[in-house]
Amino acid sequence: MSKKLLIVESPAKAKTISKYLGDEYEVVASVGHIRDLPKSNKQAIDIGAGFVPHYEISKGKEKVVSEIKNLAKKASEILLATDPDREGEAIAWHIAELIQGSGEKSKSKFPISKIKRVTYHEITKEAIEEALKHPREIDQDLRQAQEARRVLDRLVGYDLSGIIWKKVRYGLSAGRVQSPALRIIMEKEREIRAFKSEDFWVVSADVKRNEGKKEKFIVVCEEEPRDKKVVDAIVQAGEKGLWFVKEVKETNVKKSPRAPFITSTLQQTASSRLGFSPSRTMGIAQKLYESGHITYMRTDSTTLAKTAIDQIVDLVTKKFGKEYLELRSYASKSKNAQEAHEAIRPTHFNIEHAGMNDEQKKLYELIWRRAVSSQMKDAGTLRTKITTNITDGKIPDFSITGSQIIFPGWLLSDPASRGDDVELPKVSEGEKLDLEKINIEAKQTEPPGRYSEAGLIKELEKRGIGRPSTYASTIKTLEDRGYVDKVNKALIPTDTGDVVSSFLEANFAEYISDSFTAEMEDKLDLIAEGKEEYVKTLEDFYGPFLKEVKIKDKLDKATNMGDADPNMKCPKCGEAMIIKLGRGGKFLSCGTYPDCDGALTMEGVEIKKDEPIGIYPENGLPIYILVGKYGPYVQVGERAKGKGSKKAEKPRMASIPKGKDLTTVTLADALTYLTLPRVLGVHPDTGKEIKANVGMFGPYVVHEKDFRSLKEDDVYTIELPRALEIFAQEKKKRGFKKKTK
Numbered sequence: 001m002s003k004k005l006l007i008v009e010s011p012a013k014a015k016t017i018s019k020y021l022g023d024e025y026e027v028v029a030s031v032g033h034i035r036d037l038p039k040s041n042k043q044a045i046d047i048g049a050g051f052v053p054h055y056e057i058s059k060g061k062e063k064v065v066s067e068i069k070n071l072a073k074k075a076s077e078i079l080l081a082t083d084p085d086r087e088g089e090a091i092a093w094h095i096a097e098l099i100q101g102s103g104e105k106s107k108s109k110f111p112i113s114k115i116k117r118v119t120y121h122e123i124t125k126e127a128i129e130e131a132l133k134h135p136r137e138i139d140q141d142l143r144q145a146q147e148a149r150r151v152l153d154r155l156v157g158y159d160l161s162g163i164i165w166k167k168v169r170y171g172l173s174a175g176r177v178q179s180p181a182l183r184i185i186m187e188k189e190r191e192i193r194a195f196k197s198e199d200f201w202v203v204s205a206d207v208k209r210n211e212g213k214k215e216k217f218i219v220v221c222e223e224e225p226r227d228k229k230v231v232d233a234i235v236q237a238g239e240k241g242l243w244f245v246k247e248v249k250e251t252n253v254k255k256s257p258r259a260p261f262i263t264s265t266l267q268q269t270a271s272s273r274l275g276f277s278p279s280r281t282m283g284i285a286q287k288l289y290e291s292g293h294i295t296y297m298r299t300d301s302t303t304l305a306k307t308a309i310d311q312i313v314d315l316v317t318k319k320f321g322k323e324y325l326e327l328r329s330y331a332s333k334s335k336n337a338q339e340a341h342e343a344i345r346p347t348h349f350n351i352e353h354a355g356m357n358d359e360q361k362k363l364y365e366l367i368w369r370r371a372v373s374s375q376m377k378d379a380g381t382l383r384t385k386i387t388t389n390i391t392d393g394k395i396p397d398f399s400i401t402g403s404q405i406i407f408p409g410w411l412l413s414d415p416a417s418r419g420d421d422v423e424l425p426k427v428s429e430g431e432k433l434d435l436e437k438i439n440i441e442a443k444q445t446e447p448p449g450r451y452s453e454a455g456l457i458k459e460l461e462k463r464g465i466g467r468p469s470t471y472a473s474t475i476k477t478l479e480d481r482g483y484v485d486k487v488n489k490a491l492i493p494t495d496t497g498d499v500v501s502s503f504l505e506a507n508f509a510e511y512i513s514d515s516f517t518a519e520m521e522d523k524l525d526l527i528a529e530g531k532e533e534y535v536k537t538l539e540d541f542y543g544p545f546l547k548e549v550k551i552k553d554k555l556d557k558a559t560n561m562g563d564a565d566p567n568m569k570c571p572k573c574g575e576a577m578i579i580k581l582g583r584g585g586k587f588l589s590c591g592t593y594p595d596c597d598g599a600l601t602m603e604g605v606e607i608k609k610d611e612p613i614g615i616y617p618e619n620g621l622p623i624y625i626l627v628g629k630y631g632p633y634v635q636v637g638e639r640a641k642g643k644g645s646k647k648a649e650k651p652r653m654a655s656i657p658k659g660k661d662l663t664t665v666t667l668a669d670a671l672t673y674l675t676l677p678r679v680l681g682v683h684p685d686t687g688k689e690i691k692a693n694v695g696m697f698g699p700y701v702v703h704e705k706d707f708r709s710l711k712e713d714d715v716y717t718i719e720l721p722r723a724l725e726i727f728a729q730e731k732k733k734r735g736f737k738k739k740t741k
């Protein structure tokens, strides 16, 4: 008997689902994307024909594709059960296209009527069974919205990166969402640079009750003077004065629970409470989803399904009592009405602890607590403010505020949100106080803080830039490209990030603006809803954009970062220096370059060319340390000068690793660098050489154009067996990587 073939994108999901289904189903995984637009090839998009993308089967996916095709031939029906969002819809469509085999004879085509799409927001038995009862056609609007995003991102990436390559440095990148995000980080950085800190003082008084148990407490001056004279006057008057309780004010404050998680709030909370990076959080959430514990984790809807609310009612009533229950719905910013329309929540609320390991358990608990507390009563806090002053003088009020929870409400299910009670002595108005001493503390105003990853996501969401599926990958791109460094949790732009962003801000301001980027996201949403046309949206954008790119092509290079400190003079000719961006960051270059090639490090140490650091043993030629437009490097011998130099043999060169202090490069270091490119041996399957080298994206190993970047391995010491291991691993595809991280 032929079976029904159900196709999902991940093996873990396939495993979970096949447990729920009977023998009449066969479940198979596509393992992410199976087709994509070839990278860095604009020709793959036929712009003239209406932005028609020409997809290619992703490298390494040939086997999976032919397996799916074979299974499809035998299947009675095909059910495409990929994720319930645009990307999932697009994968489903690609699979359907391949099964249909566009180029093959119509006879052998699998009937389209027997290819169905099924969606569900949680991988539970009930949800899958329910989904199978409502198969539908592939939603071409959703699919096209995803296609538009992909094509748009490729075109912008291609053209904008091209300009950056010419004007800043080869190998860098720019992108439709990535560049606005970088601009936001840079804007903050400029605020920080422009910030001038000021002195101020915090004045406080240790006071003691005059009666009863004579409890001590500290009151703080409500003004923070910026002038030391004012501080002295307050201290003087305070020390002489008679202190008393001017006012005791009690207020009831209600604290409401927050909406159940959506992608952005989950990423933010997991970062602040658990210290997880957004991409790590998404990876863990994906595992919880695939094993059936939580609903789909890429969503911007705060809605809870009725079945979920019923479960919460039951649970809260049993666990905390009926008086803690309050059903609420939360305003949703969601614009994707047809897509993942539920918040992230547990599938089974009676399971309080789920997950295969510690990090999964922690994240699950966070999700559980947030969802349950969202349907509970407000917490009530009694806030007490004691204001004091002196009877006989003029100083600002000194005060302290305490708080005490009088009704815990939703905090019962989320105690981490509770905070500590601050209890104050029960003083009454008019009561006299004894002053013990007055304290002053000198402080300085602080510049605005840098964005953390979670903070940036919040900002991107606020400005409407990106969507739940893109936040984590956008930030990861900025880090991978070397545009920002993550120090502790703060995102700090690098010199390269600074130059690239400044260039784009000066020349493509509109295209990387908040409004433009947010409007484009809205247009993509409209395509998804069938209210906007694919071709028109792309045409409206691309025509003016391309024109702009062509105009900006005539600009000068942007690696010039302004004049150096006038005290820094060229070590060769004494002329003024300018700051330039090299591969290793900023350095100082002679203002008359290329007439004079004198160069200094930012610290003023000469980057020498004339004095070799030693002799290359293989040919007896001197080894120089040089700084070129791609950064510092070592060179054996000298480049032939004058005419015909192109024909002359190029000297051997090897780049100096990023971050290496040039003044510490030894002959041994240089000889190590010059071992690249290293031939590690031949691949047993092909007989072709495997080499290790450093390229524009960092160290890599290569075998027949299959480039694998080296993350943990040392490019100078890696051996053949380890390289073979790396090639044996499945190559991570861009599209799929996004989903698993």
Ligand SMILES: [Zn+2]
Pocket (backbone or CB within 6 Å): 570, 571, 572, 573, 574, 575, 590, 591, 592, 596, 597, 598
């Ligand atoms: Zn000079």
